Amino acid sequence: MERVNRLINDEEYIRLSDRIKQAEQNRKFCRHGLSHSLDVARICYILNLEENLGIKKDVIYACALVHDLGRACEYESGESHHEAGSRIAAGLLQRAGFDEEEMSLMSEAVSMHKEISDAAANKLAVILCRADKLSRMCFDCEACEECYWKEEKKNKGVLL
Secondary structure, three states: OHHHHHHHOOHHHHHHHHHHHHHOOOOOOOOOOHHHHHHHHHHHHHHHHHOOOOOOHHHHHHHHHHOOOOHHHHHHHOOOHHHHHHHHHHHHHHHHOOOHHHHHHHHHHHHHOOOOOOOOOOHHHHHHHHHHHHOOOHHHOOOHHHOOOOHHHOOOOOOO
16 A cells, blocks of 8 residues: 555645645535545445455555545636546656556546446446445435435435
């Protein structure tokens, strides 16, 4: 997990995370900080093991840690956080030591994590999308009634 630790200690990663934290400081809905990213990483890793996908643990964790970094751009310019995140991820992942194939897989997964079919070729994208949704505890959220998520998407209990 050395590459993951290099990632979370990267100056740009820290700056982007701080920008998101500032933008969301008064947000009553789900936030997109380190806690959320680690929840997503852990759920992704469980899905990876359960489905025998064979994706490396540090690739899963790094992808989950960068998947919402584009929110910094979304809050400031309105650019989709999926597209911005994919673009931002490249430099961060390269500096952390990931190779071209890994970076391509992760960047694509970040760009696709909003909605994706389970039949998609990029299995990392599939489990990232699922884990991102599963990480939310709508059943214990004070803002659940005001949330913009459709009722059928809200997690009404512990799921996996």
